[in-house]
Amino acid sequence: MKxxxxxxxxxxxxxxxxxxxxxxxxxxxxxxxxxxxxxYDLNGAASLQVKSLLQEKTASGWRIGAVVKLYNNSxxxxxxxxxEMRAKGADGNTFTLQPSAANVKxxxxxxxxxxxxxxxxxxxxxxxxxxxxxxxxxxxxxxxTESVLADVPVGSLLWxxxxxxxxxxxxxxxxxxxxxxxxxxxxxxxxxxSMHKQFTGQSxxxxxxLAVRNPGEYAETLPDFxxxxxSGSRSTLGTKVEGAPAEVNPGETKYISxxxxxxxxxxxxxxxxxxxxxFLKQGQPAPLTYWTGRLAFQPQASQNYARLPxxxxxxxxxxxxxxxxxxxxxxxxxxxxxxxxxxxxxxxxAVAKIKFAxxxxxxxxxxxxxxxxxxxNGVPYSGTQLTSAVKEVLPGLGAVxxxxxxxxxxxxxxxxxxxxxxxxxxxxxxxxxxxxxxxxTGDELxxxxxxxxxxxxxxxxxxxxxxxxxxxxxxxxxxxxKLKMQLDIRTSxxxxxxxxxxxxxxxxENLEGKILTSKTYPLTGDNRLANxxxxxxxxxxxxxxxxxxxxxxxxxxxxxxxxxxxxxxSVMKQ
Numbered sequence: 001m002k003x004x005x006x007x008x009x010x011x012x013x014x015x016x017x018x019x020x021x022x023x024x025x026x027x028x029x030x031x032x033x034x035x036x037x038x039x040y041d042l043n044g045a046a047s048l049q050v051k052s053l054l055q056e057k058t059a060s061g062w063r064i065g066a067v068v069k070l071y072n073n074s075x076x077x078x079x080x081x082x083x084e085m086r087a088k089g090a091d092g093n094t095f096t097l098q099p100s101a102a103n104v105k106x107x108x109x110x111x112x113x114x115x116x117x118x119x120x121x122x123x124x125x126x127x128x129x130x131x132x133x134x135x136x137x138x139x140x141x142x143x144x145t146e147s148v149l150a151d152v153p154v155g156s157l158l159w160x161x162x163x164x165x166x167x168x169x170x171x172x173x174x175x176x177x178x179x180x181x182x183x184x185x186x187x188x189x190x191x192x193x194s195m196h197k198q199f200t201g202q203s204x205x206x207x208x209x210l211a212v213r214n215p216g217e218y219a220e221t222l223p224d225f226x227x228x229x230x231s232g233s234r235s236t237l238g239t240k241v242e243g244a245p246a247e248v249n250p251g252e253t254k255y256i257s258x259x260x261x262x263x264x265x266x267x268x269x270x271x272x273x274x275x276x277x278x279f280l281k282q283g284q285p286a287p288l289t290y291w292t293g294r295l296a297f298q299p300q301a302s303q304n305y306a307r308l309p310x311x312x313x314x315x316x317x318x319x320x321x322x323x324x325x326x327x328x329x330x331x332x333x334x335x336x337x338x339x340x341x342x343x344x345x346x347x348x349x350a351v352a353k354i355k356f357a358x359x360x361x362x363x364x365x366x367x368x369x370x371x372x373x374x375x376x377n378g379v380p381y382s383g384t385q386l387t388s389a390v391k392e393v394l395p396g397l398g399a400v401x402x403x404x405x406x407x408x409x410x411x412x413x414x415x416x417x418x419x420x421x422x423x424x425x426x427x428x429x430x431x432x433x434x435x436x437x438x439x440x441t442g443d444e445l446x447x448x449x450x451x452x453x454x455x456x457x458x459x460x461x462x463x464x465x466x467x468x469x470x471x472x473x474x475x476x477x478x479x480x481x482k483l484k485m486q487l488d489i490r491t492s493x494x495x496x497x498x499x500x501x502x503x504x505x506x507x508x509e510n511l512e513g514k515i516l517t518s519k520t521y522p523l524t525g526d527n528r529l530a531n532x533x534x535x536x537x538x539x540x541x542x543x544x545x546x547x548x549x550x551x552x553x554x555x556x557x558x559x560x561x562x563x564x565x566x567x568x569x570s571v572m573k574q
Contacts (some may be wrong), residue, residue, distance in 0.1 A: 007429070025083050035128055035182025036069065037157060040134070042148035045078045046107060047071045050136055050152045051114065051183050052277055052292045053087075055129045056161035061122045065290060066097055066132055067277050068115050072107035077129050080105050081136070083149060085117045088131040095119055102280040102287065118279040118288070129154055162228075162233050165270060166296040173297035178213075180272055181479045182294045186223045186325050188248060191214045192271075193255075195300040196421065197380075205261040206268055207241070209431040212256055214248040214546070219248045223258065228272040228293070229260035236262055237270065237291065242425035243324075255322055259429050272296050302378065305417045310435040313337070315375040317354070318421070323433040324424035329360035330393065335400070335453045337418065337494075340558060340565035342406075349404040349565035350440050352383070352418060353453050357398040357494060364393045370421030370430045371403040372533070376413045381405045384561055388498045398495040400454055404560040443568045452502050452556040452570045454495045456521055460486040464574040468546045479540040481508050482518070483552055483559050486533050489523065499524040503558040505566055508538050510547040516540045520557060549574040 037050035038549045047070070054065035064087045072078050080103075086094045099116035104113050121127075134150040156168045168170065173179050178191045194209040208227055214220050222245060227238040238260035245254045262268060273294045279285040311317060317332040326332060333355040350373055358364050371383035379387040383403040391401045417437055421430035437552040462485045470477050481504070491497055499522055507518035517538040540547070551573045557564035 007461070015311065016228060019364075035184070037152045037155075039071070040070055040152065040182065042070075042081050042083075042134070042149045044505065045074050046081055047073060048150050048152075050132055050154075050157055052159060053129065053132055053157050054159050054161070054277070054290060054292060055087075055127065055153050058120065060126060061120065062127050063118070063120050063290075064095060064097060064129065065118045065277060065279060066114070067117075068132075070107055070115060071111055074505065077109055078107050078115070080115070081149070083137045084137055085137055087119070087129050088133055090128040090130050090174050094133065095121065096128075098170050099322045100279045100287070101282045101284075102278075102331060104220045116277060116279045117357060118281075119562065129158060148501040149380045153210050154172070162237070162444075163233055164293060165230075166293050171295040173411075174297060175300050177297065179273075179295060179297070181223055181275065183227060184225075186220060187216045188220050188222065189215060192297060192300070196431050198430060198459050200261050202428070203261050204264070204266070204268075204384070205259050205429070206396065207257055207259050207429045207431050208238075208254055208299075209257045211253055212245070212248050213253045214250055219247050219249050223275070225273055225275045225294070226291070227258040227260055228291070229262055229268050230270045231262055231266035231268060231274060234266075236260060237274065241429050245319075251526075255431075257424055257429060257431055260425070268299050270296050271299055276481060278280070289574075305374065305376075305378075305437065308417060308435050308437050311418075311438050313438075313441075317434050317436060319420065319553075320433045323422050325369060325433060326356075327360075327364045328366055330367065331355075331359060332358040332420075333357065333435070334342075334418070334436070336393075337416075337438055338567055339440055339442050340404075340556075340567045342563060342565050345562075347406045347408055347540060347562075348411075349558075349560055349562075350381075350416075351565065351567075352403040352405070354401045354403070354420075355398045355454075355493065356393050356401060357396055358393040361395050363395065366391055366393055366399050366401065368423065369401065369403075370423050371405070371422065371427075373405040373407070373417040374417040374419065375407075376415055377409060379411075380419075381407050385560065387485075387500060389499050389500060390496050396494070398493060399496055400498065402558065403502060404565065406560075406562055413443075416440055436514045443538045445571055447570055447572055450554065451492070452567075452569060454491045454493050454497055454506075456487040456490060457500070457529075459570075460488065462486070462572060464552060464572060465551065466546055466548065466550065466574075475506040477544075479543065481550060482538065483536045484533065485536075487529065488531055489529060497524055499528075501558055503557040505564075506536065507540075507553050507555075507556040509541070510543065510553045513547060514542065516542050516547060516550070523551045537565060 042050045050068045051067040056063045087095045087099045091253040096118045100116040103115045119553045132152045138145045179191050191211045193211045228235045238258045241257040242257045274291040278289045279288040319326050335353045337352045373381045384403045386402045390399045419432050420434040422433045448552045466481045504521045517540050554570040556567045
């Protein structure tokens with residue numbers, strides 16, 4: 001069923017899409033329902049509130065569970081009053097619940113305790129719980145007498161198992177709306193800030209990131225909860241992603257992420273905040289744990305990419321300062337985003353180069369980030385950060401992170417959204433830490449100044465010649481082509497360059513465009529192209545005659561998981 005979401009939520013969706021890479025903007029959290037029943041006085045010293053009530057269908061019948069809070073209103077410890085907890089059905093029948101073996105016997109002064117009760121019924125008869133009764137039974141007289149200490153109507157407290165729906169409008173939140181968790185004593189405020197879809201096998205996994213703020217004056221422990229994803233009438237319990245904070249200090253904001261995996265064809269309709277309850281049966285070593293829903297919020301709608309900042313090459317990328325993936329001492333700059341070709345394939349490659357500059361006085365590890373390129377139609381293409389020999393960014397210098405994206409040749413747009421993703425946990429769940437719009441550029445040809453970040457190659461002069469030689473024994477001819485250049489190669493920025501990328505790829509073509517021969521050169525290390533006059537000899541293996549005229553094409557070459565990709569940067573014709 002569709003939830004009657006508040007109309008105000010629509011205005012919050014746009015705000016959330018604009019704040020993925022900046023701190024969340026906290027408004028005062030609306031006063032959330034306490035998630036508890038009204039308070040009932042038991043004996044003048046103790047009072048009762050119902051925290052949760054479960055009515056769940058099982059294979060053999062029904063499971064009824066209840067958790068109550070007992071408060072001590074005095075300055076001394078008091079004993080938990082003698083009582084029985086009973087669930088009352090719509091037909092008037094009552095069911096006495098069994099107390100948990102872990103229930104305590106004493107309530108501390110001005111404190112409270114939680115008591116758990118459970119009963120499993122082997123019956124297929126219809127059941128609808130309407131009230132929870134706290135009963136005092138006087139066994140000292142015959143026949144026994146009973147007194148009702150509290151009769152609590154269950155109302156919206158009743159949770160009907162894993163596929164139950166939250167319908168109370170007070171418990172329905174919009175995306176980007178701050179909330180506290182009903183039923184807990186935690187003052188921590190939560191706000192959904194990002195949702196990223198990826199796949200686990202063939203099933204969609206939604207990684208939802210919540211910002212957590214402590215508005216109080218003392219450190220607060222994060223309450224135990226998770227998120228559940230609802231699709232149609234079915235719900236799937238999510239898991240907390242590794243690395244969640246244990247506590248939040250006063251005035252501090254941290255992040256916690258959850259991964260919810262649905263069936264392959266399922267669509268995410270809503271997200272539920274779920275808290276655990278436990279019951280320890282007498283004689284059992286471990287308690288039974290079940291979950292109850294506390295509130296629901298709407299998933300992030302389709303993003304309005306047009307409202308994201310537009311970044312050009314050389315401009316700074318704003319990274320969420322709360323992210324743990326990028327050291328705050330590192331400046332992040334988009335240096336280039338360009339199309340590369342993949343010969344013989346039905347896809348092309350976009351290559352993004354991002355500079356991480358270290359403004360501190362000590363080395364900082366090079367960030368390892370995920371990335372996505374999103375087309376104008378909202379289609380995401382996953383990126384891969386290429387392995388680099390550079391592991392640290394030295395003080396006062398920079399290092400380059402290179403990301404490659406395979407994109408269908410049919411994709412004709414040039415404006416894309418670039419996302420940087422923080423990778424969390426062993427499953428590598430990913431959440432956005434920066435988003436921006438930018439242009440993917442094509443070939444930039446020159447025979448004088450060749451640019452392929454972080455290098456520039458100035459060609460002061462060049463010439464092409466060819467020669468034929470005959471083996472005096474076999475009488476066979478061989479053909480050689482010579483490219484002579486006056487070069488000045490240097491890095492165009494204060495960065496540590498990786499010797500494996502990029503490289504220069506040169507190929508010789510005849511008049512019909514047939515490739516005669518080719519060579520690849522690194523730009524650092526052994527066998528690199530050096531400054532000064534360079535004579536490069538190409539031996540033809542694809543022709544039985546001396547070709548004239550010939551063309552030399554120079555490409556920037558980048559290795560990718562799907563093979564080498566190249567970008568044309570110069571054409572020299574004989």
